[in-house]
Amino acid sequence: MRRASADRGDVRRTLTLVRPAAGGVALSALLGAGAACASVGLLATSAWLIARASQQPGASALGVAIAGVQFFALARGLLRYAERLAGHDAALEALAALRVRVYERLEPLSPAALPGFREGDLLARFVHDVDALQDLLLRVLQPFAIALIAGAATVALLWWLLPAAGAIVLVALLLAATVVPWLTARESGRAPAQANLSSVTVEMLDGAPELLVNGALPGRLHTLARLDAELTRDDAAAARTMGSGRALVTLLTGLALWGTVLVAIHANLDPVLLAVVALVPLATFELVGGLPAVTSDLSRVRRSAERVQAVLDAPVPVHEPATPHPLPPAPVLRVRGLKARYGDTWVLDGVDLDLAPGRRVAVVGPSGAGKSTLAAVLLRFLDYEGSVTLGGTEIHAFDGDAVRTVVGLVAQDAHVFDTTLRENLLLARRDASEADLHDALDRARLLAWTDTLPDGLATEGGTAGHRYSGGQRRRIALARADLARFPLLILDEPGEHLDAKTADAVVADALEGGHGTLLITHRLTGLEAMDEIVVLEAGRVAERGTHDDLLDRGGRYAESWTRARNTR
Numbered sequence: 001m002r003r004a005s006a007d008r009g010d011v012r013r014t015l016t017l018v019r020p021a022a023g024g025v026a027l028s029a030l031l032g033a034g035a036a037c038a039s040v041g042l043l044a045t046s047a048w049l050i051a052r053a054s055q056q057p058g059a060s061a062l063g064v065a066i067a068g069v070q071f072f073a074l075a076r077g078l079l080r081y082a083e084r085l086a087g088h089d090a091a092l093e094a095l096a097a098l099r100v101r102v103y104e105r106l107e108p109l110s111p112a113a114l115p116g117f118r119e120g121d122l123l124a125r126f127v128h129d130v131d132a133l134q135d136l137l138l139r140v141l142q143p144f145a146i147a148l149i150a151g152a153a154t155v156a157l158l159w160w161l162l163p164a165a166g167a168i169v170l171v172a173l174l175l176a177a178t179v180v181p182w183l184t185a186r187e188s189g190r191a192p193a194q195a196n197l198s199s200v201t202v203e204m205l206d207g208a209p210e211l212l213v214n215g216a217l218p219g220r221l222h223t224l225a226r227l228d229a230e231l232t233r234d235d236a237a238a239a240r241t242m243g244s245g246r247a248l249v250t251l252l253t254g255l256a257l258w259g260t261v262l263v264a265i266h267a268n269l270d271p272v273l274l275a276v277v278a279l280v281p282l283a284t285f286e287l288v289g290g291l292p293a294v295t296s297d298l299s300r301v302r303r304s305a306e307r308v309q310a311v312l313d314a315p316v317p318v319h320e321p322a323t324p325h326p327l328p329p330a331p332v333l334r335v336r337g338l339k340a341r342y343g344d345t346w347v348l349d350g351v352d353l354d355l356a357p358g359r360r361v362a363v364v365g366p367s368g369a370g371k372s373t374l375a376a377v378l379l380r381f382l383d384y385e386g387s388v389t390l391g392g393t394e395i396h397a398f399d400g401d402a403v404r405t406v407v408g409l410v411a412q413d414a415h416v417f418d419t420t421l422r423e424n425l426l427l428a429r430r431d432a433s434e435a436d437l438h439d440a441l442d443r444a445r446l447l448a449w450t451d452t453l454p455d456g457l458a459t460e461g462g463t464a465g466h467r468y469s470g471g472q473r474r475r476i477a478l479a480r481a482d483l484a485r486f487p488l489l490i491l492d493e494p495g496e497h498l499d500a501k502t503a504d505a506v507v508a509d510a511l512e513g514g515h516g517t518l519l520i521t522h523r524l525t526g527l528e529a530m531d532e533i534v535v536l537e538a539g540r541v542a543e544r545g546t547h548d549d550l551l552d553r554g555g556r557y558a559e560s561w562t563r564a565r566n567t568r
């Protein structure tokens with residue numbers, strides 16, 4: 001019960017999101033109702049014309065009816081065309097508004113809070129579920145409104161001709177519009193089943209090499225086949241209930257037709273009008289016949305609304321200011337007593353740090369110490385407590401995107417897009433010239449490699465740049481950061497997954513360029529060049545100083561450094 005009202009709440013909230021399209025939907029429903037009424041009119045005038053013509057009156061007696069048939073036939077076609085146009089226009093407008101809304105919500109979630117959703121599931125929510133929501137307008141609200149208006153018009157016409165016939169059709173229509181959809185209503189499990197299928201497929205494709213090596217692929221394929229069978233079963237069950245619904249409506253239509261004919265005969269109705277009374281309900285029952293599908297669509301839309309609203313309701317990890325402060329001229333970061341958390345778990349507690357152009361700071365510490373979280377705060381991906389100022393102003397007073405024009409990131413898993421090398425570089429600066437690209441590649445030491453590529457910068461890298469080596473991908477990310485010319489740059493594990501020689505070279509090159517550098521690393525080599533090394537442990541600063549200071553102190557850093565040197 002609580003679930004049903006929560007679903008209704010989600011549908012209602014979805015409706016408020018698509019409110020800009022309300023005018024278009026109302027217009028399209030009116031046009032559709034007009035087309036349905038024209039169908040009723042066409043059937044009525046045709047029935048009258050055929051029945052009257054069989055009595056062989058003069059041509060003048062049929063003139064108006066002939067004009068009526070032409071008018072209704074033409075009006076029906078034109079109105080239906082206009083209805084489709086207006087309806088799809090409104091639905092596409094609503095869809096665009098929804099997609100933008102969901103995307104706007106995903107964007108701030110992506111760096112810190114997306115792990116709450118499985119990748120494929122998120123894709124299904126963004127693509128299938130948002131798509132399904134347009135059906136709320138086109139396949140639920142609109143058909144219902146059209147059936148209501150056209151049904152009322154038919155009953156009114158019949159009531160005027162013969163009240164008993166009007167009453168019979170009214171009862172049959174009410175049964176077809178309420179009891180039949182209620183009988184055939186079923187919970188649609190399509191959205192979750194489709195999301196499961198999508199999650200497992202994405203995960204399987206991403207982890208294909210590991211699954212193959214560990215012999216786990218057959219198991220995954222089996223799961224995939226089971227989920228696929230579930231989806232097929234759900235679709236088949238939906239088709240069966242829909243078929244039963246349609247059969248019940250057909251039965252009601254037949255009974256209503258017999259009923260109207262019998263009462264018309266009993267009332268000694270004029271034979272010409274009897275033909276009209278017998279045929280007119282057909283057009284309306286055709287519309288009502290679609291209502292069982294509407295309830296099944298509504299159930300599907302509810303599931304999708306619930307899933308989309310879950311994304312929209314996910315807590316935002318960072319709050320943007322209502323009126324952002326303009327960026328300061330001096331890109332100087334000052335961190336004092338910084339605390340940060342995920343949910344209720346604090347992962348940074350009392351961190352101090354200073355970063356300015358030309359200054360090099362390394363943050364080292366064991367896995368889970370909070371190094372990447374510190375980067376997330378400085379990049380405005382995560383809210384914080386304590387103080388983090390940029391040019392003297394708290395960074396939460398600036399727009400997050402503006403902060404990220406000052407503080408750049410070369411992430412541990414920097415993404416290389418499935419496009420050309422040139423496009424991957426231009427991501428950092430759209431207006432970069434060939435000379436700029438050349439210089440950036442040179443500084444990232446990629447030129448010797450790119451010069452050997454037959455297609456040069458037009459070389460495609462494949463999915464996530466898998467046609468490049470790990471070192472090349474890392475250097476592409478460095479070249480991108482170089483092009484963007486960030487005054488302050490965070491390098492998150494630039495040497496990770498690279499052999500020691502390549503890693504040392506990448507780190508050394510990354511420090512060049514005059515920008516302020518925050519180097520996050522496990523590797524303790526090459527840190528002699530840093531102005532300060534901050535050792536984080538469980539979110540707190542355990543030690544800080546230069547490489548020599550820390551070695552002299554003989555603490556945690558000196559211990560780790562000596563151990564690392566001995567294993568080299």
Ligand SMILES: Nc1ncnc2c1ncn2[C@@H]1O[C@H](COP(=O)(O)OP(=O)(O)OP(=O)(O)O)[C@@H](O)[C@H]1O
Binds near residue numbers: 366367
């Ligand atoms: N998005 C997240 N949601 C919840 N907890 C998180 C999230 N990201 C990190 N954590 C937790 O916060 C703590 C600090 O993680 P963080 O990634 O900052 O550590 P790290 O020092 O960068 O580790 P590593 O060196 O392994 O990358 C860890 O306990 C981690 O499990």
